[in-house]
Amino acid sequence: METSRTSSERDLPFYDGVPVDIKGTGWLLIVTSVLIAFLALILIPLRSFPYNLLPTALFVGIPLLALRVSAGQYWICLFHALNGRSLGIMLLFGLATLMGSISVGWVLQQFSEAHANPVANEIALVSTTEIGEAFFVTSVQLVGEELLGILPFLAALWLCVRHLGMSRRLGILIALIVSGLSFGAAHLPTYNWLWAQSLIGIGSARIRLGPRL
Known part of the structure; x- marks a missing residue:
């Protein structure tokens, strides 16, 4: 069922039935697809380029297919056209997230053991061509990582607002925590x-990259 907002302010899609009402079964399909896509990424054996694109393509394609099935033509609402302002905001958020991650990492090192991302060590051992191939694959994978963060967030927000009767603000706060914990848990094997x-x-x-209250 298609609905519309009375306010012209841009808002998060789907959680309140706008632009289309995704039912509980649809959200279950979406969240399950994210899990399946993640398992495909980590369980399919890696091969040399371009065959290593397969798990990455599944990581992106499976959730998008589930969203297309659940939201119909409105699946595209998850994306917006880029302009100078949005690129600037992306850069600022990226720098802020980097600085925040460095700060949190430093604090964690004072109290617990830390483990480096193995990709950083592998880059020093490959050729320029292999770095270019890895950059392309990683660029695609980053889209999947955003889906890994935002789709569970929207599902949790929908549950909080539509079924538990919470305010949008409280729903976003809880959904950010759910998204952050699930995103962090997905990186446990890496670290x-x-x-x-x-x-x-x-x-x-992940929480810092999420929508604001």
Whole structure:
């Protein structure tokens, strides 16, 4: 069922039935698709380029397909056209997130063990061509990582607002926590199952990248 807002202010899509009302089964499909896509990314054996694009393409394509099935033509509402202002905001958020992650990482190192991302070590051992190939694959994977963060967020926000009767502000706060914890948990294998580094360090970075209250 298609609905519309009375306010012209741009808002998050889907959580309140706008621009289309996604039912509970649709959200279940979307969240399940995110899990399946993540399993495909980490379980399919990696091969040389371009065959290593397969798990990355599934990581992006499976959730988008589920969103297309659940939201119909309105799946595209998850994306907006880029302009100079949005690019500037992206740059500022990226720098703020980087500085915040460095700060959180430093604090965590004072109290617990930390583990470096293995990709950083691998880059020093490959050729320029291989770096270019890895950059392309990583660029695609970053889209999947955004879906890994935003789709569970929207599902949690929908549950809080539409079914638990919470305010939009409180729903966003809870959804940010859910999204941050799930995003951090997904990085546990990358960081040698160090829960503090993954759930607090990576999870807090996801929260900073999420929508504002």
